[in-house]
Amino acid sequence: MQVGYSDFVLLCQVENPNDWLGYLLKSEGVYLHEVSSEAFLTPAERAELTSHPKGNPAEALLQFPCSIDDLESFFDQQSLHGQLDAFQMVRWFQKKQLKTDTNNSKVNEATNSNKPLSTKEKNTLLTIIAGLCDFSAIDFKKRGCAKDIAAYTEEIGAPVDEDTVLRWIKQIPDALESRMKS
Secondary structure: OEEOHHHHHHHOOOOOOOOEOOEEEEOOEEEEOOOOOOOOOOHHHHHHHOOOOOOOOOOOOEEOOEEHHHHHHHHHHOOOOOOOOHHHHHHHHHHHHHHHHHHHHHHHHHHHHOOOOOHHHHHHHHHHHHHHHHHOOOOOOOOOHHHHHHHHHHHOOOOOOHHHHHHHHOOHHHHHHHHHHO
């Protein structure tokens, strides 16, 4: 699970990204705030305020997006425990988990949709097509109706060739018969 800029702002209740506990928050990460050359500081104080774990104050202390582990390490290194809203974190996690579960469900549905139709599913769809034909006053038993239906699919921008339409229409009578028996 990744934490981005907006997640960080929410979780840490950042009101001022230009000065969050002495840090500068940008869309790409959390940075040390530049210490003004005008500030009256001893060399030891200036060194402490500009100390960077990687030795480069221009580099982000924490880059977005980051993992939960990276976020925890950042909070440990910077002694920022208590700056994270625990209740907000739980709500954020639940929302992210729900989104992940929904995406996984969609992937599973897409994967399942690639398997062949069962006989019952096929007969159900053919029965629906027969009902739509009846509703639209299309006699699917009439010669030339496959050409008309193929033209209709072209009109809606999802063309199906006449041979394919004919192959499916020929199966409608058997599908209706099996549905009427059950």
